[in-house]
Amino acid sequence: MGERPKVVLRGLTKEFGSVKAVAGIDLEIRRGEFLTLLGPSGCGKTTTLMILAGFEQPTSGEVWIDGNDVTAAPPNRRPVNTVFQSYALFPHMTVFENLAFPLRMQRTPKSELRRRVEEHLHLVQLSGYEERYPRQLSGGQQQRVALARAIIARPEVLLLDEPLGALDLRLRRDMQVELKSLQRRLGMAFVYVTHDQEEALTMSDRIAVMQNGRIEQIGTGAEVYERPSTRFVAEFIGETNLLPASVRKEPSGQHIASVLGLTRPVSGDVASSVVSSVDAYVYVSVRPERIRQAEVGEPALVGRVLDRIYVGSGVKVLAEVAKDCAPLRMLCAPHSPLAVVSPGDELRLTWDADDMVLLT
Amino acid sequence: MTPRTRFGLVLLLAPVVLWLLAFQVIPLGLVLAVSLSTRGRYGGIVWEWGLHNYVRFLDPLYLGILADSLIVAGITTIVALAIGYPFAYYVASRPPQWRNILLLLVVIPFWTNMLIRTYAWAMILRANGFLNNLLIGLGLIDEPLQILYTQSAAVLGLTYVLLPFMILPLYAAIEKLDHRLVQAAQDLGASSWHVLRQVILPLTMPGVIAGSIMVFVPALALFFVTDLLGGARSLLIGNLIHRQFTQARDWPFGAASSVVLTLVSLVLIFVYVRFFSPKDDEEWI
Numbered sequence: 001m002g003e004r005p006k007v008v009l010r011g012l013t014k015e016f017g018s019v020k021a022v023a024g025i026d027l028e029i030r031r032g033e034f035l036t037l038l039g040p041s042g043c044g045k046t047t048t049l050m051i052l053a054g055f056e057q058p059t060s061g062e063v064w065i066d067g068n069d070v071t072a073a074p075p076n077r078r079p080v081n082t083v084f085q086s087y088a089l090f091p092h093m094t095v096f097e098n099l100a101f102p103l104r105m106q107r108t109p110k111s112e113l114r115r116r117v118e119e120h121l122h123l124v125q126l127s128g129y130e131e132r133y134p135r136q137l138s139g140g141q142q143q144r145v146a147l148a149r150a151i152i153a154r155p156e157v158l159l160l161d162e163p164l165g166a167l168d169l170r171l172r173r174d175m176q177v178e179l180k181s182l183q184r185r186l187g188m189a190f191v192y193v194t195h196d197q198e199e200a201l202t203m204s205d206r207i208a209v210m211q212n213g214r215i216e217q218i219g220t221g222a223e224v225y226e227r228p229s230t231r232f233v234a235e236f237i238g239e240t241n242l243l244p245a246s247v248r249k250e251p252s253g254q255h256i257a258s259v260l261g262l263t264r265p266v267s268g269d270v271a272s273s274v275v276s277s278v279d280a281y282v283y284v285s286v287r288p289e290r291i292r293q294a295e296v297g298e299p300a301l302v303g304r305v306l307d308r309i310y311v312g313s314g315v316k317v318l319a320e321v322a323k324d325c326a327p328l329r330m331l332c333a334p335h336s337p338l339a340v341v342s343p344g345d346e347l348r349l350t351w352d353a354d355d356m357v358l359l360t
Numbered sequence: 361m362t363p364r365t366r367f368g369l370v371l372l373l374a375p376v377v378l379w380l381l382a383f384q385v386i387p388l389g390l391v392l393a394v395s396l397s398t399r400g401r402y403g404g405i406v407w408e409w410g411l412h413n414y415v416r417f418l419d420p421l422y423l424g425i426l427a428d429s430l431i432v433a434g435i436t437t438i439v440a441l442a443i444g445y446p447f448a449y450y451v452a453s454r455p456p457q458w459r460n461i462l463l464l465l466v467v468i469p470f471w472t473n474m475l476i477r478t479y480a481w482a483m484i485l486r487a488n489g490f491l492n493n494l495l496i497g498l499g500l501i502d503e504p505l506q507i508l509y510t511q512s513a514a515v516l517g518l519t520y521v522l523l524p525f526m527i528l529p530l531y532a533a534i535e536k537l538d539h540r541l542v543q544a545a546q547d548l549g550a551s552s553w554h555v556l557r558q559v560i561l562p563l564t565m566p567g568v569i570a571g572s573i574m575v576f577v578p579a580l581a582l583f584f585v586t587d588l589l590g591g592a593r594s595l596l597i598g599n600l601i602h603r604q605f606t607q608a609r610d611w612p613f614g615a616a617s618s619v620v621l622t623l624v625s626l627v628l629i630f631v632y633v634r635f636f637s638p639k640d641d642e643e644w645i
Contacts, residue, residue: 055543075546088544092562101558105549153549 004067006031006189007052007157012061013213014047021047022058023213029157032187034180036200039210040236045193048210049159052191054078066156076105079156083163087146089134095121095145096130102153120148123182140171147179151186158183160192164199176202197237201225209233226287231359234285241291241328245284247358257358259284260322262301265353283359288316288331290355293338293348300348303328305341315339319347388622395615403609413616422600422617426624429597432511432586433579436518437526440575441568443519444526448567449560451527452534463531466524474521478588481517482508485589509591517589518579525574533567534560569636577625597621 007029014022022044029035037045050056052063054075063071070078081102090098099117108116121127124144134142143163150158160179164172180203183190194200200207201221208218209232217229228234231242245259247266255266294300303319306327310316317330317338328349332338341347398408416422451462469477484490485508492504507513537560545559561568583598590596597617604614 053547055546075543076549076551080547082544082547084540084544086538086540088538088540090541090544090559101545101550102548105551105554149548 003031005029006033006066007191008062008064009048009052010062010064012048012051012063013059014044014051014056015059020213022051025061025213025215027208027215027218029189029191030205032189034183034190034192034203034205036192036194036204036207037210038194038197038200038207038237040195043210044213045195045210046161047213049082049161049191049193052157053080053082053159080159081150081153081155082159082161083146083150085162085165087134087142087163089142089145089149091134093133094130095126095132095134095137098134098145099149099152102149106153116152120152124148139166140175143167143175147182151182151188155188157189157191160190162194163192164194172199179203201237207237209236211236226357228285228357228359231283231285234357234359239288239329239331240285241288241326242283242285242359243325243328244281245358246281257282257284257356259356260301260325262299262350264351264356266356266358285357285359286351286355288329289314290351291328291330291349292351294350298348298350300350301328303347303349305343305345305347307343308339308341317341319349321349391615391618394611395619397612399610399612403611405611413613414620416613417616417620425595425600426597426620428595429580430624430628432515432518432596433576435515436522436579437572437576439515439519440523440526441572444523444530444571445568448527448530448534451531452537459535463528466527470524475584478517478521478585481513481520482588485513485516508589511590514586514590514596517585518582521582521585522575522578525578526571529570529574530564530567533564533570537563565636569633572632573629576628580621580625 005028007027009025009027012022012025012027013020025044025048037048039045047056051058054070054073054077058071061071062069065079090101093101096117099120100113103113103116117130118127121129124147126141126144126148129137129141129145134145137145143166146163164175164179167175176199179190183203192200192203204221206218206220207224209216209224211232217224217233219227224233225237228237228240234240234242243259245257247255247257249255257264257266301321303321305317305319307318308315309318311331314331314333315338317332318327319330320327330338330349338347394405395413396409396411398406398410398412400406451459451466454462482489486492487504487506487508489508491507492501495501496504541559541563542555545555550558580596581598581601583596583602586596586599587602601614601617601621604610604617608614
């Protein structure tokens with residue numbers, strides 16, 4: 001794009017004693033981008049965010065915001081604000097005072113201060129709550145105050161540390177949509193930390209999937225879901241079937257994967273790291289909703305139905321395809337032919353080459 | 361309320377009521393009664409009622425003593441707060457296993473009698489005591505400084521004796537402080553000074569109030585510290601009361617002085633709490 005990125009993390013590491021919480025992260029966050037750091041607890045996502053906010057000093061590496069090296073800058077001298085997991089609203093200040101706090105730190109004139117506080121309370125639908133204290137608000141309202149307080153000073157980047165974690169499911173879903181639309185309206189770069197893959201998929205422009213202090217894969221939701229680059233990513237985002245396979249190269253140059261005896265052509269480029277020898281043993285990942293019944297005459301895996309689970313929006317079917325292999329998981333629409341099977345039925349199952357991802 | 365629950369309530373409150381009666385209401389009542397009586401010729405109490413002991417207290421001599429006492433107790437409180445707050449903050453920000461050791465160090469001096477420790481200070485401060493010898497030995501002064509038997513020595517002694525009463529409530533308040541609020545303030549652009557002034561201090565104000573009261577009120581009355589370190593020149597209200605009950609054998613006037621001291625303390629505590637408490641009356645910690 002040629003545009004300068006908003007945030008650049010370069011060779012970032014953080015060690016706590018002998019534990020490497022962050023083990024080398026390079027990341028660019030674009031202007032106005034909603035980027036999510038997604039991973040299980042202990043993957044280093046929160047530590048990365050804390051380094052970005054300035055609460056932790058990296059062991060090595062650099063943090064650049066808007067073209068300035070802020071690696072050594074204290075939190076109060078960085079153009080970033082944070083929405084904390086615990087909200088961290090000042091209990092001794094009213095909602096108005098909480099929102100005014102960052103503006104006062106910037107020495108905003110009084111008249112403008114009042115106008116902006118009211119404008120932002122309106123933005124998060126809390127007009128009229130100025131004189132309340134945080135403890136007089138519900139969890140969702142506190143969350144909105146924390147959000148308004150973090151954006152009112154117009155930071156270059158907004159950091160969000162699992163801000164919806166304490167809300168109930170319904171409210172969380174509503175807030176996801178609201179957050180996303182707010183981010184679009186503000187055009188502000190958001191860095192969002194979560195362990196909830198559904199949340200990440202709902203809101204993010206790009207997702208950085210993290211494990212063991214590293215970024216396993218970074219890409220749009222569709223990219224990380226449909227083209228996971230590692231087994232960890234495939235299993236962490238959504239459900240998947242990981243099946244052992246071997247790959248060989250045809251004289252024509254086409255790669256063929258053999259999965260439990262079923263051969264499928266491999267679509268797209270196959271990384272040389274995946275197939276270095278003639279017969280490479282790898283895994284393939286196939287999403288449950290991509291498995292279908294084979295046409296007559298089409299090669300297929302024969303599976304015996306173990307269980308059929310109704311999940312409201314669809315039906316989950318578990319089928320055994322090989323003795324030493326985990327049962328195949330399928331998800332199908334409520335009235336499709338696959339959805340009406342019963343345990344013990346024999347099925348002929350297959351998937352399209354495009355729906356299969358090769359993983360080491 | 362059914363008779364049964366009323367009976368239960370009475371039963372629950374009885375110990376508290378008895379305790380307060382035995383140790384608060386009755387003793388104070390006795391002091392109040394004695395303060396309204398008259399001193400007998402040989403130091404006894406004659407039950408002739410009147411306000412004459414209080415009228416006597418209005419003498420500029422006694423009012424001056426009261427004013428001096430308030431000043432000394434006030435300075436002691438401020439010094440103790442200035443030393444105690446950073447110390448308590450330091451302790452509260454150590455790792456948990458260190459906190460207990462540091463708090464133990466605060467408490468250990470209590471294991472020695474307060475009187476003996478005050479004598480020790482007199483030894484240190486006197487003309488050819490440890491401090492003067494040290495300063496002369498270092499060549500900083502040529503002649504011993506008169507430290508003992510000054511008001512500064514009295515303030516020093518009171519601060520020393522009462523410092524733990526400042527540190528412990530402060531520690532309790534600071535330890536409860538949610539560190540994430542400090543982080544949030546920094547994140548929102550607050551410098552260290554603003555973080556201290558607008559977040560840490562207001563949120564630990566209950567500890568400041570409790571500590572100040574626990575230093576100020578005893579400082580008004582710890583007569584032996586001012587006796588031993590302040591000497592004859594600094595007669596404070598505690599010494600005055602002590603002398604009325606002992607040397608002067610004037611219990612009624614001693615009692616009247618005690619009542620005045622108690623009332624003045626109460627008024628000051630009330631004003632202090634009103635002034636320094638968060639504007640919002642509700643509890644927020």
